[in-house]
């Protein structure tokens with residue numbers, strides 16, 4: 001122990017002066033990386049939807065790498081990582097990089113030549129086997145990680161197998177990672193890999209900056225699914241810019257502005273549940289939506305096309321030309337939802353009239369509609385009245401509807 005401290009202090013003097021230094025060495029208490037808010041929170045559920053069963057994330061893991069002593073430290077293979085070591089459960093080589101390969105991160109104890117901190121011998125030519133358990137070997141110095149297990153959610157491999165992700169010596173990757181971050185995470189998370197690489201609509205967040213770590217803490221957090229922030233705050237962190245475009249170059253709304261300027265929020269947005277509708281890892285539907293929703297302004301009617309909305313709303317509202325119960329968008333018993341949407345050819349999609357995130361008008365009616373290939377914004381001029389409402393000019397001259405209940409509703413439609 002004393003020997004370790006001496007070497008460790010030597011380490012700080014050597015290169016740690018202006019860099020974050022681990023706890024055991026100096027006794028200060030740095031927080032775990034990417035500290036989430038201290039509150040214990042669950043991501044909120046979609047309000048109107050029956051709770052989706054979330055099956056446990058299928059992961060592709062073999063038994064943990066042995067942290068017990070190995071017979072002898074064999075010389076480093078000549079190739080760059082990731083190499084298979086052939087050890088059960090260890091997918092990546094933990095050997096130091098060959099001298100010819102330039103490291104982009106270096107571990108202090110290794111760099112100082114202190115093999116004996118972890119190996120039997122303090123001799124770089126013949127370090128011999130590892131003599132400590134993983135916990136002793138890493139947590140003795142990185143003792144802020146002992147607090148990990150007090151987090152509400154701890155990443156399983158971080159409990160006892162730091163070297164599932166970190167090379168104890170050096171690496172061509174930052175932070176001593178044994179592989180490029182995305183590939184590393186996906187080496188165990190096969191379903192996410194399928195989404196990230198095979199989905200028709202990909203999410204820029206998966207490839208930008210810190211990749212998976214944009215949203216997840218690889219060690220542990222107090223937010224469900226190891227998220228670094230509540231999902232809503234995560235989305236807003238990136239989607240509050242003016243200059244964002246999708247993969248096809250189309251401009252994307254600045255959500256901070258959008259939500260600030262439009263006080264009537266759609267219930268799931270008000271519940272801060274962006275993932276009620278969007279899949280953060282990628283998906284096969286327009287705009288990363290969880291189910292079908294037509295990308296165009298016009299769409300032939302088929303309930304399937306609106307599966308997204310009908311996860312929470314009743315699709316009966318679009319099925320019959322006459323009703324006094326299924327929708328308030330009717331003139332007497334004439335169903336105006338049916339009239340506008342339920343067409344074989346140019347049915348208006350919901351976006352013709354509704355904002356899906358937030359609006360200034362009641363019932364999430366839009367102020368104006370994007371129309372034509374250039375996306376011109378045309379005013380709808382919706383006015384809410386005591387007995388219904390009216391729309392004017394853009395699509396037709398002023399038309400008014402009255403949805404007061406009829407005095408004698410047709411008996412077959414009584415609820």
Ligand code: HEC
Nearest residue numbers: 070073074075076094095109110113114115118124127168
């Ligand atoms: C912070 C702890 C630590 C330090 C310091 C350290 N090593 Fe290691 N070393 C390990 C671990 C952990 C393994 C993997 C053992 C295993 O796979 O069971 C390892 C494995 C190795 C291997 C074998 C790789 C393989 O795939 O079998 C070599 C060679 C090696 N170390 C050399 C060194 C040398 C030389 C030094 C000193 C200059 C050193 N190590 C310092 C932790 C350390």
Ligand code: HEC
Nearest residue numbers: 008022105106107108109117137138141162166168175176
């Ligand atoms: C003797 C003390 C000591 C031990 C044992 C030790 N570390 Fe470290 N580690 C340090 C110090 C000091 C730093 C920060 C200074 C540096 O490397 O630049 C550090 C930094 C790191 C970093 C960040 C590297 C970077 O580029 O930012 C990782 C990751 C890490 N250690 C992982 C491990 C793992 C995994 C183990 C167990 C196999 C381990 N450490 C064991 C002292 C230790």
Ligand code: HEC
Nearest residue numbers: 033034138142145157158161162164165166175210213218
């Ligand atoms: C599942 C993979 C994984 C496991 C297991 C894991 N880490 Fe990490 N670790 C990462 C990644 C990824 C980063 C970089 C995070 C980032 O850049 O935001 C990281 C960063 C670090 C850092 C640098 C923190 C900083 O702010 O620079 C240290 C130190 C560290 N890990 C130590 C450990 C220790 C000790 C363990 C075992 C208790 C461990 N890690 C287990 C993936 C892992």
Ligand code: HEC
Nearest residue numbers: 056057059061156157164184185188212213216218225226
């Ligand atoms: C060595 C294999 C391994 C690696 C590498 C790995 N994971 Fe995991 N991960 C697991 C295991 C095992 C679980 C626990 C699965 C469970 O509880 O069903 C898990 C759970 C998770 C969860 C929580 C799932 C939930 O629903 O709560 C997330 C998020 C996650 N990992 C993200 C990552 C990220 C990000 C990385 C890369 C930094 C990564 N994983 C790397 C094995 C791994």
Ligand code: HEC
Nearest residue numbers: 202203204205214234235238245246247274278280287288
């Ligand atoms: C790290 C930054 C980042 C975070 C965090 C982030 N996004 Fe994104 N998102 C992007 C970028 C960059 C694009 C544009 C490139 C693209 O389309 O993939 C994008 C595009 C999108 C798109 C349009 C996709 C398309 O091509 O049609 C949707 C929808 C979206 N994000 C939703 C979300 C939601 C919901 C969240 C929160 C769970 C979120 N984003 C979090 C960076 C981020």
Ligand code: HEC
Nearest residue numbers: 057182185186189192205206211212214215225231275280
């Ligand atoms: C834009 C933010 C974002 C990025 C980037 C991201 N995730 Fe997630 N991840 C989430 C959210 C939000 C959840 C919560 C469940 C949900 O809404 O689908 C989640 C859930 C998970 C889960 C558990 C539930 C499931 O769907 O299986 C795993 C495992 C996971 N992520 C792994 C990864 C890996 C691996 C990467 C990188 C390849 C990654 N994530 C990148 C936001 C993100």
Ligand code: HEC
Nearest residue numbers: 235239251252253255268269273274276277287293351356
């Ligand atoms: C009720 C479902 C639903 C919820 C909840 C939801 N979205 Fe959307 N989102 C959609 C639909 C539908 C579209 C496509 C709108 C269109 O093109 O008409 C969309 C489009 C987007 C786009 C592309 C924007 C653009 O300018 O074209 C982004 C980015 C996005 N959503 C992010 C978010 C964020 C962030 C949240 C949480 C604050 C969120 N969404 C919540 C359904 C939803």
Ligand code: HEC
Nearest residue numbers: 046047048049267268276308309311312350354356363364
């Ligand atoms: C995750 C569940 C969910 C999804 C998906 C969803 N909604 Fe909603 N929506 C709600 C809830 C909850 C309310 C508020 C309760 C209510 O008025 O029915 C609401 C209210 C509305 C209202 C306002 C009703 C009023 O009279 O004030 C409109 C319009 C609406 N949604 C349209 C849509 C459209 C269009 C879609 C598909 C793009 C959609 N919703 C998808 C949950 C959802």
Ligand code: HEC
Nearest residue numbers: 306309313327328329340341348349350352353363388389
């Ligand atoms: C032509 C314009 C228009 C289109 C297209 C349209 N709506 Fe509406 N919708 C309205 C109006 C106006 C109201 C408000 C009725 C009232 O209460 O006065 C409304 C109300 C609603 C409501 C509240 C409950 C109800 O039926 O009164 C929901 C939910 C809704 N719309 C969903 C949708 C969905 C889903 C689509 C696409 C499949 C859609 N709307 C298409 C104009 C439209």
